[in-house]
Amino acid sequence: MSFLPSVFNYLDSHEEEFVSRLGEAVAIPSVSQEKAFRPQTVAIVEHFKALMEQQLSSSFSCRLHDLGTEDFPDGSKVGLPPVLLGELKAGESSEPKKTVCIYGHLDVQPALLSDGWSTEPFKLTEVDGKLFGRGSTDDKGPVLAWINCLQAFAKTETPLPVNLKFIFEAMEEAGSTGLHELVGSLKDTFLKDVDYFVISDSYWLSTTKPCLTYGLRGNAYFYVEVECAKKDLHSGVYGGAVHEAMVDLVALLATLTDATGQHILVPGLMDTVRPFTTEERHTLESLDFDEAAFCKEVGTSRLRFADKVNLLAHRWRYPALSIHGIQGAFHGSGAKTVIPQKVVAKFSIRLVPDQEPEEVTGKVVKYLEEQFSRLNSPNRLRVHRQKGSRPWVVDPATDGNFQAAKNAIKDVYGVEPDLIREGGSIPVTLTFQEVTGKSVLLLPIGAADDGAHSQNEKIDRKNYLNGGKLFAAYLHYISKL
Structure with missing residues (x-):
């Protein structure tokens, strides 16, 4: 790379150090959803703070922002992990420098070897150029790629082309508790001079071609509770005599979609979904996406759609309802003849423009209460939304931020990136x-x-290491806007 030779050479010559660094981060089980792992979730933020203070230039400064406590269902209060707020000044220049804010998260989803992992989830393991470990790609690897990039600038004494700010949290996998309020409070202080935001917490559409993401679905996550007794009951004594909570719950879940699971039956939920345009269809047709490889990666013999356009459209731009599990039901090995006292189903609806979580929640609650009344059951029902996030979409054709990233990808990978939307949610x-x-x-x-x-979350070694180069090139092009 002609404009950053020292930075790129440094990144190439420190590969093993960077892989070892990822292993250290993966080894900290920062599972934000579980109270037992809260000390490790706090520890991961402190670990990254220490790493950045050690490896970045003397102009780096940071602080930990306390977010208070979190209430758990058992009535206990546990401290939330702090948010790392950092700043790194650009090299001296007579011209004013742009400011880029980098966001990432350091917490992870739960993982156990017994879940079906081929390797220990919290021990980074390299197999055929793939780095396996929980958090390797979501999102510790990408955050470290940023640190690797900035370390290269510092150690080679290459002037940083822009000012940088950092917001690294450790509650994203649990809904980013407290973060949105914090961002709002920083509008006129920490964030006042930010020109661009960049987030590296999404994925390519293929395994070989880079992309840029310009849209995300939102999410509304629901709990449906049905309670039938004051204690668990023996089916041999009470079976046939009581209205069982599980029976009611399964009946309710069956009313959410048609038999195929494709069509959501909640009245009015689809009313605000934007029509599928010809332009959108042509865009999807042009993308580098292998339906057969996707089917194989899922591990199924058949997907809902056989063609690329409909498959991607239903992953990105249509709502989707998924049932995630039932709490309170017997799920261990052996045969336990119990009628559960209370069962709780968890399901979510991925939202698209112009669906709002509050409006969707009202429709879902009303619908399930109506369906429950038709069962004529004496049991107790409670439906509530646990968390919600709104969809996001922008026009990349008119945004210089995207143009800088396009140029960086062309320099590092030699290809024009695909422009895609994602089916997941990043509320921040x-x-x-x-x-x-x-x-x-x-x-x-x-x-x-x-x-x-x-299971078996990984990041390709070459993607992790090239990430530092991509980010360096992106900062170069941002400075030229």
């Missing part, structure tokens, strides 16, 4: 945009088969 994306009015870019380095949230 919309928060940054609405609070500051500034451009937000999703710049992924992970591949389509990385398996975030799943």
Whole structure:
């Protein structure tokens, strides 16, 4: 790379150090959803703070922002992990420098070897150029790729082309508790001079071709509780005599979609979904996406759609309802003849423009209460939304942030990136945009088969290491806007 030779050479010559660094981060089980792992979730933020203070230039400064406590269902209060707020000044120049804010998260989803992992989830293991471990791609690897990049600038004494700010949290996998309020409070102080935001917490559409992400679905996550007794009951004594909670719950879940699971039956939920345009269809047709490889990666013999356009459209731009589990039901080995006292189903609806979580919640609650009344059951029902986030979409054709990233990808990978939407949710994306009015870019380095949230999560070694180069080139092009 002609404009950053020292930085790129440094990144090439320190590969083993960077891989070892990822292993240290993966080894900290920062599972934000579980109270037992809260000390490790706090520890991961402190670990990254120490790493950045050690490896970045003397102009780096940071602080930990306390978010208070979190209430758990057992009535206890536990401290939330702090948010790392950092700043790194650009090299001296007579011209004013732009400011880029980098967001990432350091917490992870739960993982156990017994879940079906081939390797220990919290021990980074390299197999055929793939780095396996929980958090390797979501999101510790991408955050470390940023640190590797900035370390290269510092150690080679290459002037940083822009000012940088950092917001690294450790509650993203549990809904980013407290973060959105914090961002709002920083509007006129810490975030006042930010020109662009960049997030590296999404994935390529393929395993070989980079992309940029300009849209995300939102999410509404629901709990449905049905209680039938004051204690668990023996089916041999009470079976046939009581209205069982599980029977009611299963009946309710069956009313959410048609038999195929494709069509959501909640009245009015689809009313605000935007029509599928010809332009959108042509865009999807042009993308580098292998339906057969996707089917194989899932591990199924057949998907709902056989063609690329419909498959991607239903992953990105249509709502989807998924049932995630039932709490309180017997799920261990052996045969336990119990009628559960209370069961709780968990399901979510991925939202698209212009669906709002509050409006969707009202429709879902009303519908399930109506369906429950038709059962004529004496049991007790409670439906509530646990968390919600709004969808996000922008026009990349008019955004210089995206143009800088395109140029960086062309320099590092030699290809024009695909422009895609994602089916997942990163709620803080919309928060940054609405609070500051500034451009937000999703710049992924992970591949389509990385398996975030799943067993055997990984990041390709080359993607992790090239990530540092991509970010360096992106900062160069941002400075030229």
